Amino acid sequence: MSAPPRSDDALDQRWQAWAEQRGPAAGLHMDNAAAGRSSAEVLAAVSDHAQLEARVGSYVAEELAAPVIGAGRAALASLMGVPTDGLAFVESATAALAVLLRCWPLRAGDTIAVAPSDWGPALEGFAARGLRISELAIVPDGQIDLDQLERRLTTAPPAVVHLTQVASHRSLVQPVAQAATLCRAAGVPLWVDAAQALGHVDTALGADAVYAPGRKWLAGPRGVGVLAVGEAWWRRLNLTVPAMMPAEWPPVRLLESHDAHVAGRVGLATAVRQYLGTGPAQVWQRLQQVGQETRKVLGGLPGWQVAGGGAPSAITGLRPVAGQDVPAVRRRLLDEHAIVTTAAVTARAPREMTETLLRVSPHVDCSAADLDRLYAALADG
Amino acid sequence: MSAPPRSDDALDQRWQAWAEQRGPAAGLHMDNAAAGRSSAEVLAAVSDHAQLEARVGSYVAEELAAPVIGAGRAALASLMGVPTDGLAFVESATAALAVLLRCWPLRAGDTIAVAPSDWGPALEGFAARGLRISELAIVPDGQIDLDQLERRLTTAPPAVVHLTQVASHRSLVQPVAQAATLCRAAGVPLWVDAAQALGHVDTALGADAVYAPGRKWLAGPRGVGVLAVGEAWWRRLNLTVPAMMPAEWPPVRLLESHDAHVAGRVGLATAVRQYLGTGPAQVWQRLQQVGQETRKVLGGLPGWQVAGGGAPSAITGLRPVAGQDVPAVRRRLLDEHAIVTTAAVTARAPREMTETLLRVSPHVDCSAADLDRLYAALADG
Numbered sequence: 190m191s192a193p194p195r196s197d198d199a200l201d202q203r204w205q206a207w208a209e210q211r212g213p214a215a216g217l218h219m220d221n222a223a224a225g226r227s228s229a230e231v232l233a234a235v236s237d238h239a240q241l242e243a244r245v246g247s248y249v250a251e252e253l254a255a256p257v258i259g260a261g262r263a264a265l266a267s268l269m270g271v272p273t274d275g276l277a278f279v280e281s282a283t284a285a286l287a288v289l290l291r292c293w294p295l296r297a298g299d300t301i302a303v304a305p306s307d308w309g310p311a312l313e314g315f316a317a318r319g320l321r322i323s324e325l326a327i328v329p330d331g332q333i334d335l336d337q338l339e340r341r342l343t344t345a346p347p348a349v350v351h352l353t354q355v356a357s358h359r360s361l362v363q364p365v366a367q368a369a370t371l372c373r374a375a376g377v378p379l380w381v382d383a384a385q386a387l388g389h390v391d392t393a394l395g396a397d398a399v400y401a402p403g404r405k406w407l408a409g410p411r412g413v414g415v416l417a418v419g420e421a422w423w424r425r426l427n428l429t430v431p432a433m434m435p436a437e438w439p440p441v442r443l444l445e446s447h448d449a450h451v452a453g454r455v456g457l458a459t460a461v462r463q464y465l466g467t468g469p470a471q472v473w474q475r476l477q478q479v480g481q482e483t484r485k486v487l488g489g490l491p492g493w494q495v496a497g498g499g500a501p502s503a504i505t506g507l508r509p510v511a512g513q514d515v516p517a518v519r520r521r522l523l524d525e526h527a528i529v530t531t532a533a534v535t536a537r538a539p540r541e542m543t544e545t546l547l548r549v550s551p552h553v554d555c556s557a558a559d560l561d562r563l564y565a566a567l568a569d570g
Numbered sequence: 571m572s573a574p575p576r577s578d579d580a581l582d583q584r585w586q587a588w589a590e591q592r593g594p595a596a597g598l599h600m601d602n603a604a605a606g607r608s609s610a611e612v613l614a615a616v617s618d619h620a621q622l623e624a625r626v627g628s629y630v631a632e633e634l635a636a637p638v639i640g641a642g643r644a645a646l647a648s649l650m651g652v653p654t655d656g657l658a659f660v661e662s663a664t665a666a667l668a669v670l671l672r673c674w675p676l677r678a679g680d681t682i683a684v685a686p687s688d689w690g691p692a693l694e695g696f697a698a699r700g701l702r703i704s705e706l707a708i709v710p711d712g713q714i715d716l717d718q719l720e721r722r723l724t725t726a727p728p729a730v731v732h733l734t735q736v737a738s739h740r741s742l743v744q745p746v747a748q749a750a751t752l753c754r755a756a757g758v759p760l761w762v763d764a765a766q767a768l769g770h771v772d773t774a775l776g777a778d779a780v781y782a783p784g785r786k787w788l789a790g791p792r793g794v795g796v797l798a799v800g801e802a803w804w805r806r807l808n809l810t811v812p813a814m815m816p817a818e819w820p821p822v823r824l825l826e827s828h829d830a831h832v833a834g835r836v837g838l839a840t841a842v843r844q845y846l847g848t849g850p851a852q853v854w855q856r857l858q859q860v861g862q863e864t865r866k867v868l869g870g871l872p873g874w875q876v877a878g879g880g881a882p883s884a885i886t887g888l889r890p891v892a893g894q895d896v897p898a899v900r901r902r903l904l905d906e907h908a909i910v911t912t913a914a915v916t917a918r919a920p921r922e923m924t925e926t927l928l929r930v931s932p933h934v935d936c937s938a939a940d941l942d943r944l945y946a947a948l949a950d951g
Contacts, residue, residue, distance in 0.1 A: 239791065433915070529627040
């Protein structure tokens with residue numbers, strides 16, 4: 190086993206504090222792209238709300254939690270670049286996309302333009318909705334080619350452009366801010382899958398719709414997601430106002446699920462409050478740094494090759510170049526080294542991926558020693 | 571204020587134990603049709619799983635919880651009258667119906683036959699799916715007329731019969747067992763909205779699809795629901811098998827939401843285990859008795875009239891016959907007497923209801939003293 194490259198930076202106090210907000214992990218959690226580790230305060234907020242439900246009744250409890258949930262709604266809307274009334278709590282990113290496909294003014298046969306790296310289950314949703322999927326041109330690293338996009342928006346504008354802002358399987362971030370400017374100028378709506386972006390990079394970049402679960406980089410509870418819709422679209426959505434809902438609600442609010450994991454919404458509101466306390470810009474910068482460090486350390490690992498590279502993402506995909514069975518490696522890391530990773534199958538990005546990758550996604554508290562431990566565990570195989 | 575009729579039965583030990591499984595309520599919870607009070611064990615199971623997620627990673631935790639969730643799946647399937655592979659966990663009854671409308675072999679313009687008492691939001695879902703809604707004939711209490719149903723299934727069979735087994739706004743239970751026999755003989759599928767039925771009455775009665783949330787009479791967590799599909803339909807569902815899902819899964823399992831409130835599923839599995847321990851048949855009988863007692867006590871209340879009557883349901887709807895504003899009464903009961911009820915608006919059953927009702931829905935632990943307290947609070951207005 191070769192010695193890993195070493196990085197001796199001590200963990201900054203801010204990230205030490207972030208780690209201390211959480212209970213100790215059973216091992217090394219290198220799987221935040223699957224789900225982040227919720228803080229003790231988030232777990233307590235969820236549990237406290239569930240206990241309140243049992244004590245005073247679920248709907249009375251929901252009334253009592255309205256200020257906390259409302260603050261979370263405002264904070265999330267702001268992070269996603271829409272007014273507060275443009276945010277709906279739903280169950281997941283999957284549920285959010287289903288809502289979007291139902292309510293957006295689209296016809297079967299309309300074209301939706303995507304990058305080859307786009308999220309597979311979203312592509313399945315587009316096809317099921319009867320949309321024609323068209324690929325955008327890319328530059329070598331997998332980012333969309335902005336010059337080509339600008340031309341495309343004039344010559345053959347799609348009904349919608351959809352970008353998965355941060356890829357789930359490797360280090361790749363799409364230039365959403367620039368794409369939003371171009372799409373706006375062309376009058377073509379831009380939808381952003383921010384599943385891996387929310388809490389990880391800036392997501393208030395002018396897209397017309399943005400959706401994400403709360404459980405990944407924000408480390409909220411599972412079972413809560415958010416859909417944000419820009420104000421220009423509120424009156425153009427196809428809404429059947431449910432008769433049980435308050436008629437005075439803003440349109441996007443009517444998309445919110447009524448029978449819901451409300452305790453989870455309280456938890457996500459708590460997670461967002463803590464995230465704002467830590468400092469979003471600092472988190473984004475730190476996650477970029479963690480990704481760079483990860484790729485620097487793992488870049489020298491025999492038998493593996495880093496997929497992609499220079500993006501400001503804490504997600505790293507490793508290609509097995511010595512015939513390894515990636516799910517078996519993931520299982521071995523977990524069972525023998527207590528290191529949590531994901532075997533990222535090609536269905537995640539079927540227009541780009543050709544093989545299963547080992548995905549490593551540490552959070553802000555990743556130390557040099559953690560990366561050394563991962564290196565050693567992978568080298569020892 | 572007139573003296574309420576008194577019932578002096580002491581609470582049976584079984585129901586005392588049921589009450590003791592829960593922490594003390596802040597007041598009088600007469601709102602189980604909205605959501606039941608989860609037991610301490612259910613709350614702990616949910617909270618423990620969320621803590622496990624934060625410690626070992628959410629997807630590792632889900633693997634570890636598979637036996638508990640699997641036992642819950644089997645128990646729920648059995649309660650709903652389908653094989654274990656016929657059950658899918660979803661987020662809510664609303665989500666379950668959306669899945670059903672998406673996957674069932676139906677064409678726009680097909681007819682769905684319903685009772686006038688059917689759940690309003692379901693009717694909205696049928697219309698949005700392009701189905702024609704046709705009313706079934708009823709007998710005076712609001713139950714469907716089985717002779718007329720039998721004739722209808724021969725002369726003008728609908729594509730689907732949909733029954734809301736236990737009405738949400740008043741004492742009314744549809745004869746699902748008999749309807750299932752008739753529908754099966756005619757080859758017409760029967761769907762059952764068991765939102766108020768699961769855990770309240772027998773729901774293993776031979777319907778082709780049954781769906782419900784777990785939060786009401788089973789007192790599971792909010793944000794978890796179940797969809798059960800009879801085996802004859804498994805291979806006839808319109809499924810696009812998501813590429814991220816294990817191809818070997820049974821068809822109905824593929825309808826299950828992947829990004830989910832898994833801690834809630836653990837909680838529902840725990841609630842069902844406790845329910846089976848208490849004894850389903852005993853619970854059903856007790857809830858029927860509680861409903862009868864409620865209607866007996868409240869039947870004499872000046873200014874109110876019991877809507878409907880003789881059904882084996884613990885849900886009672888009260889009509890205001892002295893010009894009361896029902897939402898204001900509900901608010902006053904809560905604020906001044908700590909009694910939790912619901913103001914049931916007409917959108918719940920728009921083909922039957924003509925006015926907002928005060929809904930009272932106690933659980934098995936309802937004592938004679940509780941009913942007296944409710945009577946006194948209502949009389950004192």
